[in-house]
Amino acid sequence: MKVQVDRDACEANGVCVGLVPEVFELDDDDDLHILAGDVPAGLLPTVQLAVRSCPKAALRLAEQAAQAEQAAQAEQVGTPHDDTRT
Numbered sequence: 001m002k003v004q005v006d007r008d009a010c011e012a013n014g015v016c017v018g019l020v021p022e023v024f025e026l027d028d029d030d031d032l033h034i035l036a037g038d039v040p041a042g043l044l045p046t047v048q049l050a051v052r053s054c055p056k057a058a059l060r061l062a063e064q065a066a067q068a069e070q071a072a073q074a075e076q077v078g079t080p081h082d083d084t085r086t
Ligand code: SF4
Pocket: 005, 009, 010, 011, 012, 013, 014, 015, 016, 017, 032, 053, 054, 055, 056, 057, 058, 059
């Protein structure tokens, strides 16, 4: 599962960094960086807390979006277009 940040909404207050410094980091320019591409299972509950705690609602977990994308891809693969028939 991935966590994503809406950089336009993030105000760099560091709430998420304080909760999960293993995953979130603010640089000297107050830009938020996601350190873990995939959230380790052991950190997931704390990341979920950070998502809920963000005062700007700038964080979201991407599992649902990724699953929807995979389902759409599987659907395309499962229903090939056969343009060879006339
Ligand atoms: S808690 Fe939200 S607003 Fe604060 S730094 Fe993290 S993403 Fe940005």
